[in-house]
Amino acid sequence: MTVASERDEPRLSVGQVAKRADVAVSTLHFYETKGLIRSWRNAGNQRRYKKDVLRRIAVIKAGQKMGISLIEIKQTLSTLPESRTPNKEDWARMSRFWQAQLDEKIAYMMRVREMVDGCIGCGCLSMKSCPMYNPEDIVATEANGAVWLDHPEQAKAAKNCYDSQN
Amino acid sequence: MTVASERDEPRLSVGQVAKRADVAVSTLHFYETKGLIRSWRNAGNQRRYKKDVLRRIAVIKAGQKMGISLIEIKQTLSTLPESRTPNKEDWARMSRFWQAQLDEKIAYMMRVREMVDGCIGCGCLSMKSCPMYNPEDIVATEANGAVWLDHPEQAKAAKNCYDSQN
DNA sequence: CTAAAACCTCAACCTAGCTTTAGGTAAAGA
């Protein structure tokens, strides 16, 4: 093996990356301090990036659009191989992972929606019993594997609870 | 009219509200500075609340669970009548309003999901063409009234775009 | 060779949504 691999992998400057990824240079610095991306330095101490940094940034942006925090995104990115440039299957695996996350979020929103639905009937939002007020119940229920709507007692409590409060 | 209305409407102290609504006293101070709730002062300059502040806080918490910012929540709350204690229909109207917001958010997430779905097929996330990378397209499309999936060209661009990038 | 453009670091600043701290007053109970 010669230096061929270095010749074959052009390095991008921070400005080039910023332009191509449509983010500010300061954002790249910021991501680097947070360990989301990596760079090497040239003789003059300027950052140089491998091309796959573009895909990492794409992943970061996609994750953010799904409401995933940078910390979680970092964890997901850390599952990528260090030893080689991530390939198609590596990225696809991440897509699948996030799709599952997204499914959970959507399901959560749907449950909240059902509750708001139920609350319209009684104009409630009772502090004690209204599930809309206590969405932790949903989460707890989620952990139990049971769905709130399957919980007749709570469901009933949500009906006509308006008068019990101001 | 006598002072009957005052006798009939017990006022709560900040500590009582905090306990019943399960929020910190500092949070109530904070909400007050932001104009989300109101209080009156007793002779000793201590806050006193009308009971319906509990419902307002319930609404604030419910809105936050739906990902609505305090500013938007404030705007929604400002649609409540000033002249009288909000009634059942007032609160129900708010529920309906937020249900619509929630529907939009769910729809947005579903569209993002569709895209991630498409991206799994090619392991892409291309900077140029992948819709997962350019979710603004969704929003823009949303404004146009058209749905991304109805856009065959973009949909096609999402296929096999892996090789065009690192 | 020189000037402009790009880059560097470090620190301060920004919004949102609160919490904590400090120093002081009011109310409640033994």
Next chain:
DNA sequence: TCTTTACCTAAAGCTAGGTTGAGGTTTTAG
């Protein structure tokens, strides 16, 4: 009455996710 608990204000601090600015170096274009 005395002491504890609750409350008051104002300002500072915190996390997330960056942006802005100051002061200095490197690279690039003419």
